[in-house]
Amino acid sequence: xxxxxxxxxxxxxxxxxxxxxxxxxxxxxxxxxxxxxxxxxxxxxxxxxxxxxxxxxxxxxxxxxxxxx
Numbered sequence: 001x002x003x004x005x006x007x008x009x010x011x012x013x014x015x016x017x018x019x020x021x022x023x024x025x026x027x028x029x030x031x032x033x034x035x036x037x038x039x040x041x042x043x044x045x046x047x048x049x050x051x052x053x054x055x056x057x058x059x060x061x062x063x064x065x066x067x068x069x
Contacts, residue, residue: 016063018044 021044026037046068053061 014050015045015047018042018046 021042023040023042024037025040026034028034028038046063048063050062053059
């Protein structure tokens with residue numbers, strides 16, 4: 001089985017990419033926007049130093065999506 005070899009700086013420059021997240025939210029400047037709401041699409045790139053998680057193989061050392069949200 002092939003192994004993935006990364007230099008330490010490549011691990012520290014790792015990220016999670018979430019594209020095309022669709023949300024409906026009741027936010028806006030005008031009163032009507034806050035009543036009816038609008039659709040929003042979000043692209044998000046989260047940089048995270050994954051080196052510790054890769055070395056420990058412990059989920060506690062990874063990015064917690066709930067905290068990011």
